[in-house]
Each structure stands twice: as C-alpha cells, then as structure tokens.
Amino acid sequence: MQSQAPHANQRPPGGFRHGIWACWMVLALSLGLSAFAWQESRRAVDHHLNSEFNALIQETRRKLDERITDYTQVLRGVTGLFAAAEGRVSRDDFRRYVTTLELDLHYPALPAVAFARHVRAQDLDGFIDEMRRSGIEDFSVRPPGRRDAYVINAFSEPFVGGNVKALGYDMWQDADRRATMERAAASGQPMITRRITLRIDETVNPVPAFIMYLPVTMNGEILGYVLSPFRMPTLLQDLLGRNDEFLSLAIHDGAEATPDTLFYRSRPEDNATPRLVTRQTLEVGGRRWTLEFSSRPGLEAAAEIGRPWLVLGLGVAFSLLLFGITWSLSRVTDRAEAIADEKTRSLRENQSLLQGIVDNSSAVIFVKGLDGRFLLVNSVYETLFKVTKADIYGKTDFDIFPREVAEIFVENDRKVLDGGAALTIEEEAPHPDGTRTYLTVKFPIPGIDGVPIAICGIATDITEHKTATARMAEINSRLESQAEQLRRSNAELEQFAYVASHDLQEPLRMISSYAQLISRRYGDTLDRDGQDFIAFMVEGASRMQAMILDLLEFSRIGRREDQPTDINAADGVAATLRNLSSAIQKTGAAVEYHDMPHIRVRSHQFLALMQNLIGNAVKYRHPGRPPAIRITARRDGGMWEFAVTDNGIGIQPQYFERIFLIFQRLHTRDKYEGSGIGLAICKKIVEHHGGRIWVESVPDQGSTFRFTLPAAGESDG
Ligand code: ADP
Numbered sequence: 001m002q003s004q005a006p007h008a009n010q011r012p013p014g015g016f017r018h019g020i021w022a023c024w025m026v027l028a029l030s031l032g033l034s035a036f037a038w039q040e041s042r043r044a045v046d047h048h049l050n051s052e053f054n055a056l057i058q059e060t061r062r063k064l065d066e067r068i069t070d071y072t073q074v075l076r077g078v079t080g081l082f083a084a085a086e087g088r089v090s091r092d093d094f095r096r097y098v099t100t101l102e103l104d105l106h107y108p109a110l111p112a113v114a115f116a117r118h119v120r121a122q123d124l125d126g127f128i129d130e131m132r133r134s135g136i137e138d139f140s141v142r143p144p145g146r147r148d149a150y151v152i153n154a155f156s157e158p159f160v161g162g163n164v165k166a167l168g169y170d171m172w173q174d175a176d177r178r179a180t181m182e183r184a185a186a187s188g189q190p191m192i193t194r195r196i197t198l199r200i201d202e203t204v205n206p207v208p209a210f211i212m213y214l215p216v217t218m219n220g221e222i223l224g225y226v227l228s229p230f231r232m233p234t235l236l237q238d239l240l241g242r243n244d245e246f247l248s249l250a251i252h253d254g255a256e257a258t259p260d261t262l263f264y265r266s267r268p269e270d271n272a273t274p275r276l277v278t279r280q281t282l283e284v285g286g287r288r289w290t291l292e293f294s295s296r297p298g299l300e301a302a303a304e305i306g307r308p309w310l311v312l313g314l315g316v317a318f319s320l321l322l323f324g325i326t327w328s329l330s331r332v333t334d335r336a337e338a339i340a341d342e343k344t345r346s347l348r349e350n351q352s353l354l355q356g357i358v359d360n361s362s363a364v365i366f367v368k369g370l371d372g373r374f375l376l377v378n379s380v381y382e383t384l385f386k387v388t389k390a391d392i393y394g395k396t397d398f399d400i401f402p403r404e405v406a407e408i409f410v411e412n413d414r415k416v417l418d419g420g421a422a423l424t425i426e427e428e429a430p431h432p433d434g435t436r437t438y439l440t441v442k443f444p445i446p447g448i449d450g451v452p453i454a455i456c457g458i459a460t461d462i463t464e465h466k467t468a469t470a471r472m473a474e475i476n477s478r479l480e481s482q483a484e485q486l487r488r489s490n491a492e493l494e495q496f497a498y499v500a501s502h503d504l505q506e507p508l509r510m511i512s513s514y515a516q517l518i519s520r521r522y523g524d525t526l527d528r529d530g531q532d533f534i535a536f537m538v539e540g541a542s543r544m545q546a547m548i549l550d551l552l553e554f555s556r557i558g559r560r561e562d563q564p565t566d567i568n569a570a571d572g573v574a575a576t577l578r579n580l581s582s583a584i585q586k587t588g589a590a591v592e593y594h595d596m597p598h599i600r601v602r603s604h605q606f607l608a609l610m611q612n613l614i615g616n617a618v619k620y621r622h623p624g625r626p627p628a629i630r631i632t633a634r635r636d637g638g639m640w641e642f643a644v645t646d647n648g649i650g651i652q653p654q655y656f657e658r659i660f661l662i663f664q665r666l667h668t669r670d671k672y673e674g675s676g677i678g679l680a681i682c683k684k685i686v687e688h689h690g691g692r693i694w695v696e697s698v699p700d701q702g703s704t705f706r707f708t709l710p711a712a713g714e715s716d717g
C-alpha cells in the first residue's frame with residue numbers, strides 16, 4: 001500500500017525566477033528609498049537655504065533703510081538750521097554748519113549739501129543782487145530766460161570745484177527735479193529724483209546717482225529746498241559687509257530691471273546662475289526701487305547644497321550593494337533549494353521504494369523507534385493485526401497487545417539493542433483466531449554515526465511449519481520404533497533360520513543314514529513297494545539336507561561382520577568360471593567379459609553372486625543353441641552397473657519379481673535341477689552392498705540380469 005500524500009514543502013517550478021524577482025524588488029525598494037531620502041534631504045537643504053537667504057535679505061534691507069535714514073538726517077539737520085534762524089541763513093552760516101558735518105568722513109556718498117532758493121519772477125532781480133552782494137560778483141541764473149518761478153542753487157558746500165559751478169542753476173525748469181520738489185513740498189518729506197548721472201561726475205567718473213530734496217518752509221511759505229546728490233556706489237559701499245560672500249544685491253530704479261535702470265550692483269555678476277533670486281520693492285523718497293537679491297556660492301556651500309547628491313550617491317551605491325548581496329544570496333538559496341528538492345525527491349523515491357518492497361513482502365515487517373513507538377509497518381502487519389498505518393504510527397506494543405505479550409516483545413527489543421546485533425527469536429502473538437508463532441529477525445538500524453536509531457523486525461509465521469514439524473517428529477519416532485521392532489524380529493528370524501537349519505542337519509543326517517541302513521540290511525526282505533518307499537525317503541532327506549544347506553548359506557549373508565575390500569571384478573569372474581568349468585565345457589557355452597571395473601565388495605559374496613547368475617545362464621540354456629554369455633559393466637555415479645546377458649529360454653515378464661523370492665521356481669525339478677534360492681541369495685548379497693538387482697528378458701530369446709555394486713574406493717554402503 002503506497003501512501004503518497006502530496007508533500008507540504010513541494011516547491012512550484014520557477015523558484016529561481018521568484019528569487020530573481022525578489023532581488024529586483026529589493027533593488028527597486030532601496031532605490032526608491034534612496035530617491036526619497038534624496039528628496040527629503042533636498043527639501044531640508046532648500047528649506048535651510050531659503051530661510052538663510054531670507055534672513056540675509058531682511059538684514060540687508062534693514063541696513064539699507066538705516067543707511068538712507070542716516071543720510072536723510074543730514075538734510076533734516078539743514079532744515080533745522082533754517083528754522084532756527086527763521087530763514088535768515090547766510091552763506092557763511094551754511095558753510096559753517098556743513099563743515100561741522102564732516103561730510104568726507106561721515107557721509108562720503110554726499111559730494112555736496114546745497115540750498116536752492118524759491119524765487120518768483122518779480123523777485124528774480126532782487127535775488128541776483130542779493131547774491132552778488134554776498135560776494136559772488138558774476139552770479140547769474142542758468143539757464144537764462146524769463147520764467148514764472150525759479151528754484152535756484154544758492155548755497156553749495158563744500159564750496160569747491162563743481163559745487164562752485166553749480167551755483168545759479170535753476171532746478172525748477174528741469175521737469176524731473178521739479179516733479180520731485182513738488183512731491184516733497186506737498187508731503188513735507190524728503191523726495192528723490194530718478195536715476196541720474198551727476199554733472200560734476202559726467203566727465204570724470206559717471207556713476208549712478210540721485211538727488212534728494214527736502215522743502216524749507218517759513219510761515220507756510222516754501223522758502224526753498226535743501227538738496228543733496230547721492231552717489232549710489234558710495235552710499236551703499238560695504239552695505240553687505242561679510243554677507244557679500246553669501247548674497248549679492250542689485251538695485252534698479254523703478255519697477256523694471258534692465259541694464260538702463262541699474263542703480264547699484266554689490267559686485268560684478270557671478271558666472272554661475274544663482275540658485276535663489278528674489279525681487280522686492282523698496283520705497284525711497286517717493287520712488288520705487290526694485291531690489292534683486294541673488295544667492296552666492298558661499299551660501300550654497302554653507303547650506304551643504306551638495307548633501308542630497310551625496311545622499312543619493314550613497315543610497316544608489318548601497319542599493320546596488322544590497323542588490324548584489326541579495327542576488328548572490330538568492331543564487332545560493334536557489335542552488336540550495338534545487339539540491340534540497342533533488343534530495344527530497346530521491347528520499348521520497350527511496351521511501352516509496354522501501355514501502356513498495358516492504359509492502360510486497362510476505363513477512364511481517366515493522367520498525368520501531370528507540371522509544372518503542374512504531375515508525376513503519378507493512379501491509380501484512382496491517383492485515384494480520386487488524387490495524388492501519390495511521391492508527392499504529394506513534395503507538396507502542398502496549399497499545400496493541402496484552403500487557404504480558406507486549407512486555408516480552410519490548411524485552412526482546414532491549415536484548416537486540418543491548419547486543420547491537422541481529423537476533424532471531426521465536427515470538428508468539430495473539431490473533432482473533434488463536435495464538436500464532438513467528439520467527440522474528442530483529443536488528444538495530446544504525447544512524448549516520450553508527451549509533452542505533454531504530455529497531456527493525458522481520459517476522460515469518462511459522463505456526464504451520466511448527467505443527468508439521470511436530471507431526472513429523474511424531475511419525476519419525478513411530479517409524480523408528482517400528483523399524484526397531486522389524487530389525488528385532490528380522491534378527492530373531494535369521495537367528496531362528498540359522499539355528500533351525502544348523503540344528504536340523506543332525507536329525508536329518510540320522511534319518512538319511514538309518515534309511516540307507518534299512519535299505520542295505522533289509523532290502524532283500526522288502527517287496528518292491530517297500531524298497532521304493534525307502535528310496536523316496538532317502539532322496540527326500542537328502543533334498544531337505546540340500547535345502548537346509550542353502551538356507552544356512554542364505555541366512556549367513558550379513559551375519560559375518562567382515563569388511564568389503566577393493567577387488568578387480570575380472571578376477572572374481574575368472575574364479576567363478578574356473579568353478580563352473582565342467583558345466584561350461586559340457587554345454588559348449590561361450591563366456592565373454594572385458595573392461596571389468598574395480599569394486600568394493602566382500603569377495604566371497606561377489607563370487608557366490610556371479611556363480612549363481614552364470615550358473616543359471618548355463619542351466620536355463622535354449623535347447624536349440626549353445627549358451628552365449630556376455631558380462632559387461634558401466635559406471636553409474638558411485639556405483640558400477642553389471643549386466644549378465646544370456647541367449648537362454650528367457651522369462652515371462654510377470655515373473656520378473658517373483659524369481660528373486662526364496663524357494664520360488666518356475667520349473668519342476670525333473671526339468672531343471674534347483675532349490676529356488678539362488679536369486680534370493682543374489683538379491684540379499686547385492687542389497688547388503690547397497691545396490692539393487694533386476695531382470696530384463698524376452699522369452700525364448702534370452703535374459704539380462706543387471707545389478708549395481710559400489711565402485712572401488714567409494715563408501716561401502
Ligand atoms: P533354481 O535355479 O534353483 O531354480 P533360482 O533362484 O536360481 O533357483 O532361479 C529361480 C528361477 O528363475 C528358476 O527356477 C528359473 O525358472 C528362473 N531362472 C533363473 N535364471 C534364469 C535364466 N538365466 N534363464 C531363464 N530362467 C531363469
């Protein structure tokens with residue numbers, strides 16, 4: 001019975017591809033994680049970069065504000081001067097005030113601080129007079145011409161170079177300046193022009209600049225404007241300070257950012273495109289400036305902008321490494337699984353092979369663990385003990401058999417394990433139809449290290465065999481006793497025959513002697529009948545004597561314990577022929593023999609045997625032809641088979657057995673002389689040597705007597 005349940009760990013085909021899939025999954029997952037880490041890192045860096053950038057911008061804007069406010073204070077100070085002097089400020093007052101400001105030192109961006117007087121058309125001439133009187137003899141208003149109103153540069157300090165030339169310039173006629181002044185007058189706040197190039201710088205060093213105006217009022221009337229030109233590069237010099245490394249600033253006048261509107265640049269543009277660029281607006285003196293902040297490599301380095309790429313690089317390298325490891329692991333696992341599959345398959349094949357052999361055995365086969373629990377039984381076991389494999393596995397003998405039987409089994413198992421070798425034990429097991437006897441070979445099953453791990457039993461039911469053996473032993477002993485009885489009665493019979501024939505000789509001789517005496521002494525007085533009767537008596541006695549002699553000879557065979565010897569059969573035959581020479585001569589018989597073997601016999605018995613057979617061949621010759629006798633021999637195993645063939649009268653088949661019995665004859669005495677004991681003697685001699693004798697014959701043609709005798713040097717039978 002095969003129990004081939006599908007196995008739980010049977011791997012579906014394509015396990016290798018699954019392993020590869022797992023590797024690719026690992027790679028994809030770890031690459032995904034790397035990308036995620038890269039993204040996260042980038043976000044963190046961006047965040048850091050942005051917040052740093054914004055902080056720098058805030059700081060820069062604050063500094064810018066402070067600086068402009070700082071400079072604006074200069075103009076406010078001048079309006080203070082006018083207020084204090086109720087508008088009557090002389091050029092000397094003005095100069096002294098401005099000198100105390102130490103523009104070169106504290107406000108380097110200001111090449112001049114000036115005051116421009118508001119002059120109506122009707123007051124122009126008076127104003128010119130006033131200016132000429134104050135010491136500027138060639139004072140004139142530029143550009144010339146009559147206009148409704150003027151705002152004319154009256155004081156300009158420090159009073160050197162271009163500042164001197166600027167005196168007399170009417171700013172009101174310049175649309176941009178006029179608009180600026182109107183805004184300042186309307187708001188009372190400092191206002192600035194748009195981006196210009198200062199006339200004093202035009203030829204020497206044209207740099208972007210603007211002019212700031214602040215109105216000076218007296219009793220609600222506009223007296224004029226304090227003004228100051230600002231050189232942007234100087235104004236914003238060192239604005240960024242150390243932050244220059246992280247940030248650059250460009251300022252454009254207005255909302256546009258073009259090269260034409262460029263007001264200020266903290267440094268020449270970098271070659272690399274900045275990572276972060278922000279545009280903001282700033283209100284300065286009523287004008288809108290556009291501030292363009294750009295990040296610089298220093299900021300990016302400080303923010304470790306390269307870190308995400310490092311993270312990504314390391315992540316990818318790690319993923320590839322992981323992939324390599326899982327790949328080689330999966331290859332190793334695949335190989336291991338393939339080997340395991342192969343092993344499992346061959347193990348299962350071996351198992352079913354074993355189960356097949358075991359189940360098809362006629363013997364009862366079982367295997368128990370060292371704890372006595374059944375691990376395997378075959379179908380015969382199931383059938384005999386009416387259990388199933390499922391029932392019995394894991395159980396012990398005590399679960400199946402009565403306690404006393406189980407104890408014997410377990411004790412036998414222990415002996416086998418203690419001895420470490422196979423034992424053949426007769427065990428008896430109860431069955432529903434009675435107890436049966438098993439011849440069980442029990443042997444330990446060694447594990448890999450040679451230490452027994454289980455015990456196996458192969459049991460053959462010998463109940464029938466045992467019964468038969470017992471019956472045979474009984475029959476044998478009965479036969480033995482019968483044979484013994486037979487031997488005893490045979491011996492008694494032979495003893496009787498011997499004693500009888502021996503002891504009968506004497507009284508018979510007496511009868512014969514006295515009958516002869518009566519015949520001699522009283523023969524004349526007897527009538528013819530009396531004489532005949534006496535003659536019959538004498539003849540009968542002598543015949544009886546002859547029979548008794550024969551019987552004596554017969555009974556002697558086997559009595560004498562002489563041992564057989566190796567003789568040449570040819571010598572025996574020759575001696576026999578000498579004894580029979582007269583009969584041979586008389587009948588003209590021809591006797592032929594050659595290739596006679598060496599045999600192991602009692603030689604006088606071989607002579608008697610041959611004499612009886614050759615004698616009979618001569619005696620029972622055919623009346624129509626002289627006897628022709630042939631003696632041959634052929635090897636038959638350890639024996640020699642002799643044949644004595646004649647061409648005599650032959651024998652009817654129905655007498656083939658009878659002629660070997662004692663005193664059995666086929667003819668009357670007047671036809672052929674004889675007592676009928678010759679062949680009985682032959683049979684006894686042959687059988688006494690372990691051979692057998694039989695006859696083959698065709699009546700009227702001849703007979704062949706065959707017999708076997710042991711070959712020389714063979715066992716004496
Ligand atoms: P006996 O010769 O004294 O009669 P045997 O025991 O020798 O006794 O022989 C038994 C009988 O077997 C003989 O009476 C004879 O009839 C038959 N017999 C024996 N030998 C031959 C033979 N060679 N040919 C024919 N008949 C034979």
